[in-house]
Amino acid sequence: MKFGPVPLHEAAGLIAAHSVRADEAVLRKGHAISPEIVDRLEAAGLSEVVAARLEPGDLGEDEAASRLAHDLAGAGVDAGQPFTGRCNLYAAQAGVLRVARDGIDAANAVDEAITVATLPPFRPVAAGEMVATVKIIPYAVPGALLDRARAAAASARIDVAPYRLARIGVVSTLLPGLKPSTVDKTLRILAQRLAPTGAGIVAERRVPHAAAAVAASLAELIDREGADLAVIFGASAIADRRDVIPAGIEAAGGRVDHLGMPVDPGNLLLVGARGDVPVIGAPGCARSPKENGFDWVLHRLLAGLAVTRADIVAFGVGGLLTEIVLRPQPRGGGASAEEEDG
Incomplete structure (x- = not known):
C-alpha cells in the first residue's frame, strides 16, 4: 500500500487518509474518493489530499479483519460485520471464554499492522457479549502478511465453553x-x-x-x-x-x-x-x-x-483482588466479624 499526499486530479478511486471539509464539500476518512468529491474539493480551492493506494496483492482493512476474525471464531463464538478495519467477535452463548494465549501472541507478533485483543481467558461471558476484536491498523495489508497471521491463528481459536452443570x-x-x-x-x-x-x-x-x-x-x-x-x-x-x-x-x-x-x-x-x-x-x-x-x-x-x-x-499472577472490607481478617489486620476469613 502506498500512502501520502496525492494531487486531487489523481485521487479518484483512492482511500482518504483523513477527513477533509472545504466549504460544502466533505471527504470522510477511510472512504473511497469519488470523482464528484474531487471536483467539489478542487472548486473549494484544494489541490491535494493525503490518500492510500492499494497495490497488487493488498487486502483492504475490512476484508483482512473479517478473514482473520472468522479464523479465530471457534465454538460458541460469532464474528460480526467488519467496519473501519475492525471485526468484533461475540459470544453466541453464555459460558466461560477460552483463549489460547500463545496463538494470540503469535498472531500479534506477525506485524504491527495486525492486532487481536481478547477478554482474559476463563472470563464468564453472557450471550452477545463482545469477547475479542481484530483491528487492522492501516487501510490495507499485503495478503502474504495476513496469511502469516491466519496461520498463527490456527492454534488460537477463541471459544466459549457453555455452562453444563445446573x-x-x-x-x-x-x-x-x-x-x-x-x-x-x-x-x-x-x-x-x-x-x-x-x-x-x-x-x-x-x-x-x-x-x-x-x-x-x-x-x-x-x-x-x-x-x-x-x-x-x-x-x-x-x-x-x-x-x-x-x-x-x-x-x-x-x-x-x-x-x-x-x-x-x-x-x-x-x-x-x-x-x-x-x-x-x-x-x-x-x-x-x-x-x-x-x-x-x-x-x-x-x-x-x-x-x-x-x-x-497459575492463578497467582493477577490473583490479588479487591479487598472485601468486612472480612474478619483483612490483609491489613483488624477486628473479626461474623464470617470466617477466606
Missing part, C-alpha cells in the same frame, strides 16, 4: 454464634451468582460442624437430590486437610484434590469431588457478592472444565 446442592455447617440470617444471606448470594449461568440450588442442608454430618448431607444431596455440583459453606474456615470439611468429603467417599489457592480473597478454598460430581469447600469470602477466588473456580466447574492443581497454582 443442579447445585449446598451444605452449610453450623456453630454457636453463626446467625441463621447469615446462612440465608449466603444462599441468596449464591443463587444470584448462579442465575446468569442457568444453574440453581436444588437442595440445601444445614448441619452441625462435624465431619460425619457433612458426609451424610453430601451423600444425600448427590445420591437422592441429584446434585451435579456441591458447595460446602463451613461455619469455620478450613485450616488443614484433616479439618472438618475435607474429612467429611472423604468420609462420604469423595476426595480432596487441592486445598488453598494463590487468590486473595479466596485463599482458603478446597476443590474435590465425589465420583464425577465436583465439590467446592467455599472460603468465607464466598458469602460476599464481590468477586473472589470462589468465582474463578465455580464458573469453570459449571462449564464442565476441569480445575487442576496446575490451574490453581
Whole structure:
C-alpha cells in the first residue's frame, strides 16, 4: 500500500487518509474518493489530499479483519460485520471464554499492522457479549502478511465453553454464634451468582460442624437430590486437610484434590469431588457478592472444565483482588466479624 499526499486530479478511486471539509464539500476518512468529491474539493480551492493506494496483492482493512476474525471464531463464538478495519467477535452463548494465549501472541507478533485483543481467558461471558476484536491498523495489508497471521491463528481459536452443570446442592455447617440470617444471606448470594449461568440450588442442608454430618448431607444431596455440583459453606474456615470439611468429603467417599489457592480473597478454598460430581469447600469470602477466588473456580466447574492443581497454582499472577472490607481478617489486620476469613 502506498500512502501520502496525492494531487486531487489523481485521487479518484483512492482511500482518504483523513477527513477533509472545504466549504460544502466533505471527504470522510477511510472512504473511497469519488470523482464528484474531487471536483467539489478542487472548486473549494484544494489541490491535494493525503490518500492510500492499494497495490497488487493488498487486502483492504475490512476484508483482512473479517478473514482473520472468522479464523479465530471457534465454538460458541460469532464474528460480526467488519467496519473501519475492525471485526468484533461475540459470544453466541453464555459460558466461560477460552483463549489460547500463545496463538494470540503469535498472531500479534506477525506485524504491527495486525492486532487481536481478547477478554482474559476463563472470563464468564453472557450471550452477545463482545469477547475479542481484530483491528487492522492501516487501510490495507499485503495478503502474504495476513496469511502469516491466519496461520498463527490456527492454534488460537477463541471459544466459549457453555455452562453444563445446573443442579447445585449446598451444605452449610453450623456453630454457636453463626446467625441463621447469615446462612440465608449466603444462599441468596449464591443463587444470584448462579442465575446468569442457568444453574440453581436444588437442595440445601444445614448441619452441625462435624465431619460425619457433612458426609451424610453430601451423600444425600448427590445420591437422592441429584446434585451435579456441591458447595460446602463451613461455619469455620478450613485450616488443614484433616479439618472438618475435607474429612467429611472423604468420609462420604469423595476426595480432596487441592486445598488453598494463590487468590486473595479466596485463599482458603478446597476443590474435590465425589465420583464425577465436583465439590467446592467455599472460603468465607464466598458469602460476599464481590468477586473472589470462589468465582474463578465455580464458573469453570459449571462449564464442565476441569480445575487442576496446575490451574490453581497459575492463578497467582493477577490473583490479588479487591479487598472485601468486612472480612474478619483483612490483609491489613483488624477486628473479626461474623464470617470466617477466606
